[in-house]
Each structure stands twice: as C-alpha cells, then as structure tokens.
Amino acid sequence: MTREMSHAGSAPHVVIVGGGGTGGAVAHDLVLRGLRVTLVERGELTSGTTGRHHGLLHSGARYAVKDRESAVECIEENRILRRIAPDSFELNDGLFVAITAEDEAYEPLFFESCLASDIPARRVTREEALRLEPNLNPELRCAVQVPDGTMDAMRLPLRFFATAKRNGATIRPFTEAVAMTIVQGPSGRCVTGVSVQDHTSGRRYDIGADLVVNAAGPWGEKIARMADVDVPIQPSPGILVAVRGRFCNMVVNRLHDSGDGDIVLPQRELSVIGTSSWVTDDPDHLAVPADHVEMMFREGSAMIPAIRSAQTRATWSAARPLIGERGASSGRELSRTFKCFDHAAEEGVEGFVTISGGKATTLRAMAEATADVVCKKLGIESPCRTREYPLLPHTAYYA
Amino acid sequence: MDHHNDTHATEGTGRPIRFRVFRYKQGDRAPYFDEFTLEVAEETTVLDALTSIRNRLDPTLILRSSCFHASCGTCGMRVNDREVMACVTKVIDLKSSVVKVEPIANQALVADLVTDMVDFYAKFNAIGLALVRDSDWLPDAAEPAGIDSYNRFENCIECGLCLSACPIVASDPRYLGPAALAAAWRAVEEPRELDPEAVLRLTDDPQGSWRCHVAFECSEACPSNVDPAGKIMLLRRRQAAERLRSIFGGRHG
C-alpha cells in the first residue's frame, strides 16, 4: 500500500508521541505551519521528565566554558521565551558564586566565556553579593550576575499545548502508544500510523499518520523499537531536593566546572537544590538515593548555609534523555544539546523521526529543528513562526 | 551505578501497605475500588506508590502528576478522606496499613484518579489570575542592576484541594469557590494589570464571597499557604466597609 492522497489539498497529518515540553512545542510549531497534528501522551502532560526538572530558565552561563554550542543556544532561547511567554518566569537574574580560592581562580575564564557566548555578565563584589542575597555564605569571594530565571516547569510548556490546541491541534493525554503500524512497500518500510490505548475508556484504536514524531524523552528508545528502529538515547537521572523557605530570590549557582548540587533556585516559597547524575536503562524506576540527597544538602549549604537546617518538602529524580552511546559512566560527559534523527536516512524506515536531548530552556528550538525536518520530509514549505508568536496563558488549555 | 538505600523504594523494604484505589473508566456503570499491596520505605510518597502500581501492576491506572514537589498542583487527591498532594504525602505519615486513594471531589471525573479541571479554571478565569507577584521574602535585600524589584510566582498552585474540601462547593455549583476568591483578594491587594474595583464587583455577590459559611476547610487543605478562607474574610470586610461608606458617606457627600 502506498501513501495516496485521499483528500486532495488536505494538509498532512502528523502524530506526535510524547506530551512533554518538546512534544508540546512541536505541536505548536507544526500547527502554525498549517499541518494537522495529533499528540498522544500516556499520562498527564509533562508527567515525564519535563514537569520534574529544576525549573531553571538557563542563561547558558553554566555551559559557557565547556559547551559553547549549548550556551549560545540557551541565551538565545532565554530571550525568545521571555518575549513569547511573559509572566511564566520569576525574572530575578542569577549569581555564580565563588566560595573557594579555586572558584575564584576560575572566574576570569568563566566571565570571558560568558561574554564570548553573548551572555550578558556583570562582575559583583563580595559585599554587593551579600546585599543582593543576604543568605549567601559570607565566606564567598566574588560573584558574577547573569540573566538566569526561574520557570514553572509544568506551566510554561502548558502554554505551548494551550496555543496549539486553540489553533487546532488534537491533544490526547492518558492515551498510550502501544504499537506502530508499519507497511512494507517497494521502496522500503514506512510507518503509517500509531496504535493507541485510551486509558480513560480502555478502548484501543488506530491513528493514521503521514509522519510520526517520537518526542518521548527517556522513553524514546521504547517508542523507537515499536517502529523497528534504534536510537541512542541514554536516560540519565539526577536528583532534586525542595526545602521549605525562600532563601534567595536570584538563582544561585556555584562558580566552577559543572558539578553536583551546584544550583539553588527559588520557587514560590520553596528553595530547590539540584542536581546529580547517573545512568539507567529504565526511566520508569528512578531511585532517590540517600547519598545523593545528602550531597544536595552539603553542596547547597556551601552556598546558602541556612539550607542545612531547612525542612525538606520533597525529594525526587528526573531522567534527562541524553543522546550518546551506551557505556557512558555518569552522563555528564554526554552533550547537552539536542538532535533530530530521521530514521529514513539511517535505517530505511520512512515516516518516523525522533527528537531527543536538549533541556527545558531549549524546547522551542528543539521543536523548530524537528518541524523543519518534518516539513522537509513532507514537502511542505512553511517557515517557522514560533520565535515571535505570543503564547496563550496556560489556563487557556482548560477552556 | 548501583544505588543503596533508595529512600522512596516500593519493594523489598518489608513494610507492606494495602492501597485501595478508586477506579472508573468512561462507560462504566459505577466506580469501584482496586486493591494493591506494596512495600514502602521511609520517604515513599503516595505518588511513588501509585506510579509504581501503574508501572508494575496495572498500566491502565491513570493519575495526574508532573513536578513531584507540590508546585504544579496536578496530583491533588483525597487520601484516607483528607485532601492532600500525593507527591509530598509520605505513606508512613498516614499511620495506616490501609490507604484509600480517591480523586478530588467536586470536579468532573475523567477516569480513575483524573479529574477535569474545566470548572475550576472557568471560575478562576472569571476573576482573572495574575501569576506573578512582588516577592515578599527577604525584604531587606537589594535588587541587582537591571531588576526593579524581585518578583515571584503567586502561592496558588491551582490544585483544587480547597474546592474539594469546601462543603459549599460540594452542594452548590454556582459558588465562585475559595480558589477564585483568594485570587480575587490578591488582585485587590496587588492589582498589577487587573482592575480591583471590577474584581470587587464580581465578588460582592451572593455566589461570591458571601456564599462562604466559614468552615475554613479550604485553608486547612491548601498545600501552598494561600489561606483562601482568610482572604475571603478580607474581601467581605472590604466589601462591608464600602457598603457602609456608601450608605453613610453619601449623606455627608
């Protein structure tokens, strides 16, 4: 069976598997380019990795020294998100704080790398840092101010879903992809649809698709296997700890090479410390190891001593969907940028692409790259509009 | 990496707990309860248990969750007849070997533990919800260059626990409800883009702040320090004062 036009002039239908931030942003982008979109997600929207992330609107400074590509991506998306989604962020900037002599020695390289990545950075003396954030460790030596912010991890992506839905996308949470419909044709294999189980009713049904986008994050490999393809996604969990009390208004980072527990940020009346890194094969069973919890308190209180005696509100883990080969030992050596895999090119399976990697701050850019690939494959010429298109408030999703 | 001491483990800890979970699928005649037995650790939350049940025992169970630290407001449930956020409710703290889990009350039911928050947001949107406020913490802190004043998200996480606990919402679908009224008071206290007078006109209504019967269950249930009941009373005080002013002030006008 070949793919025939059954409705002349009817826009192609793309099915997105995965209702995290990436899936939502892809739905938003494709709908604006005139495609028909159905998104399926097995749980609540953002119930995978997206909802659980730290909540940092990256300035990119963290990657400025070692991962220039990521840093530049971040600051660009930081600016775009502030423009298209105002009121979804606590915009109080961030501080990179030098505690030890080693940190202080790292500062010049860090500062220059920020400027080289187009990240606005400002040197802050010890005295000024303590005026800005009275709870900082008084032994700090100096600091650098950067345009970090705090985002609501669930509500920001929900704005993409709300806008996509208002513009005609079909969003189906609690609908689990259980199989791909694959057709063997003269030119090779082709994915022509997704078989889903609707958990609100127990019904199973098929959704026809001209193309399927696998945006399932750390479950991306599981979905890819349904299409008979392989994709190198390494689930890489990290732990987060929320304590009661808003100990800082700015995002507080440790001024050193990326490490564990070196970010503390405020969320409403909580302070959240993160994160760590290990690798796993099963994104459904994420441990919350006691030694990592202790490490968060240790590292967090090195920057803000009051954290040590703060009351724990919650401890949890989230799995980054990093791109890389199996065998990485901690996950930190894998790149934090993203990649869109066209499985026709690599494995001869048409009608299926996978987007993975990345971070919460770059969801829109990931979607743009994916939508470019999708449109190219479907022969659609339509430019991306998401850089400027203002998003609806998240409450519009429920209207 | 091998992890010892998974603080949220749901097996191998020797502490079995019986979970009675509310089940309903579209098309069912009536809801029922399914029973699952899991072991829990010190820090295992109700959400951990339910997620584990979903992953290991019954993949058809659906529930709302996202942030795992009571910031997104999606995992509100009635656990042993109390409104809680499942992600920060430790099973051990319930002090019971049987844990009954039901969806929040007074909202449309989709299936299992999932409610449709359409009504909740309709009431919210009737008032208008500002998401960001002045940060009232660390009042002596200076602002950094380029920032006029520190801001932060409003306390309300839109979880609906207050509406589930309110006895008036239970019986009257027209009542604006504690969440929307609390948001209304915040709009009066810190107007931002909203018009406080317009908001007060909406709340000064038999189905607005006056419909409350002072049970305070909403403030007890709130996981995020909103104190809706307190805010409803502040609305009423303000509304009463304005009435008196217009009655007596008018004479001297």
Next chain:
Amino acid sequence: MSEQSVERTAVERGAEGASTRRRGVIGWVDPRGRRLGGWAFILNRLTGLGILLYLSFHLVVLSLLARGPSAWDGFVSVAMSPVFLFFDVVLIFGLLAHGLNGIRVTLVGFGLVVDRQKAMFAALMVLGAIALIIAAIRIFEVG
C-alpha cells in the same frame, strides 16, 4: 495523504458522559477528614435544623393553649418528666452551640478576629459548656 482515523472518544472535556463528582449535601455532614472549622460548620447546620424543628414543635404545643386548661395541664405533666427535661438540655446545647458559633461566624465573616478564629471557637465552646452545665443543673433541680 492518510485518512484521519482518529475517532472522537467518549470523553469530551469532561462534559458529556463524565460525571461530576460533586459530593452534594452529604458534604455538609460528612465528618471524615474534617478539621476544627469543618466540625463547627457541621454543628451549625445540625443545630440550626434542630432549632427549626424545635420551633415548629413549640408552636404546635402553644396551640394547645387554645384548647383550654385541661389540654395544657396534660402537656405540662409530660413536660416535667425526666426524658423531656433531658431534651430541654439538648435544646439548650443546640441554642448555645448555634448562638456562640454564630458570634464567631458573624465576626470572622466580616473579616474581624480572623487570625485567632480557632482560639475564639474553642473559647466560646468552653463558655458554652459551662453555661450548659449550669443550665442542666438548674433544669433538673426544678424538675
């Protein structure tokens, strides 16, 4: 192009088919999961109904006056019985509970004393308990 074979599922924004789990009037009296303010609410509802019932009964009884002395005397002898006196105490409990809690609801309901409303409730109930005991003693002394 593919055919769009997505079927509309039974759930349409929670409106058609999905039931709203509103607890209903049971929510007024269900004590499970209640805190202090919720108990006060239940108490007010039940005593309010109770007082209403009592008032109706009272009017019926008063109508006996129209039937002359013997009908009234018959009622008075019943009214002096221990069971009836017990119900008198129950009535006083209802009046005190409803009235004193009513003071709290009125004050708090206009935004006064909101911060200490739990303490006020406790204090008023203690006052009420004392008044009830005194009243009970006086009632049974007379009887």
